[in-house]
Amino acid sequence: MTRTVYVNGEYLAEDQATVSIFDRGFLMGDAVYEVCAVLEGRLVDTPGHFARLRRSMTALSMPETLDNDELLHVHQELVRRNALREGLVYLQLSRGVADRDFAYPGSETPPTLVLFTQAKAVIDSPLAHRGAHVITQPDLRWGRRDIKTVQLLYPSMAKMAARAAGADDAWLVENGLVTEGSSSNAFIVTRDGRLVTRELSSDILHGITRAAVLRLARDVGLVIEERAFTPEEACMAQEAFMTSATSMVTAVVSIDGQALGDGRPGAVAARLRTLYIEESLRQAE
Template identity: 55%
Template sequence: MYLNGDFVAEDAAHVSIFDRGLLFADAVYEVFSVLAGRIIDHAAHMARLERSLAEMTIAHDAAATDWAGVLATLIARNDLTEGTIYLQVSRGAADRDFLFPAPGTPPTVFAFTQARALVDNPMAQRGMRILTRPDRRWGRRDIKTVQLLYASMMKMEARAAGVDDVWLVEGDVITEGTSQNACIITRNGHLVTRDLGHHILPGVTRLSLIDIARQSGITVEERPFTIAEAQGAAEAFVTSASLFVMPVVEIDGLSIGDGRPGMETMALRKAYIDHARGTG
């Protein structure tokens, strides 16, 4: 692992019980995908990390660290070929107080790898089944913080129901998945994904996929869409760093299209994987 400037064995990595990431979820994070030992969309992830730090006023100059070198070292030392790297920055350790600690308190910074199959994920062949549930998260979902309790609860609810995940909704409008951006392909072939704002995370995979879709001649609409529109769509899918482009075949028990991963979705998945392999 990387911890506060050093590389240490996993069982030797420790943080203070007074760390604000632990006590207040006062921390931000990023998850990088790795294919063939190379990081995908590194610059976009680092730009989002810097934005999250600024929005949270966490005093850590991400640009001052050679993160490309740090992540490359983690990949090499852990012999990671395919998987993810988790990077977190908290406001640091201080006496428990709702007020932020004094200026100069050093942040807590760590990163670690997780080996997993990203390309040959069997879910891509069968598609995801989704429930919809009310979105009860805080109002700044555009900041990638570690405040993930509600998302975790919804993932457990999905598991208990025998499905794969949850899409969160306000009224009848879908915001996003528990850890993914939500997308549909309309009957006239348009790709629709929720517009950016405080209500959703600006996904890096979402951003790359929009560029790929437009370069392929697909019309992209960034706007709200309802549960009913999603259920009546030709295809549906999610985007995330660990799932890439993952088809959705059922929402609240109703099949999307013919109930199988859509051809356009699978073509976009392949195009994204080609992008990842070519520009990692």
């Protein structure tokens, strides 16, 4: 079945959809994005994703586009038109079409808004069942990782380095401390049961799934420390996991070839994954 996509107010067959070669997202990486999970044909965590989208737009002085109700309608319509039961909806917003120039075009330049769906097994994920093997890589990204831009070349390079090493993903390290995963937030569970994840700053993406999982962890009485940790501390942890809209809560079972615990997904990660999925199914829209 040919997917239906959304481009600047139109629903189009994917092979009929185009964006100008002069779009600043293509020329300058001048664009932001969001991704929402879809479970049982309904969207997860849209208020958080839409709020972060607005935050990214404000940080880059991008003009307003559709309001949240209109954005939700477009998301839901794409899910409906593509009969998507489980997977993802990607949104990309660029500053629009203008002659190449480092300076931003004027506010009269309309932004380019594109959305598309992608079918994926989110709940019954093979990776979540067996746990992820990660390697560490130096964090060479720019200094505003809290803005969710389409500048994803270095995370792609880190993922390819992981693949070349026979691993599933990479955790990025700066000044001897883990920042986050290549496309996820990183957590460890210490041997005395404390849940540790890096505090919010411009060093990491302010994960929507991260926030939900921390709230659920507090609800079940886990002690939480929002601070940086070293790769060595992670390797000595009882367990580890990563969170994102695409992976939800996925256990990490080895770091740089060193197994964590018994080398299988840990109980804390499994419990938080179950709680997150249950809550997502209750609140999806």
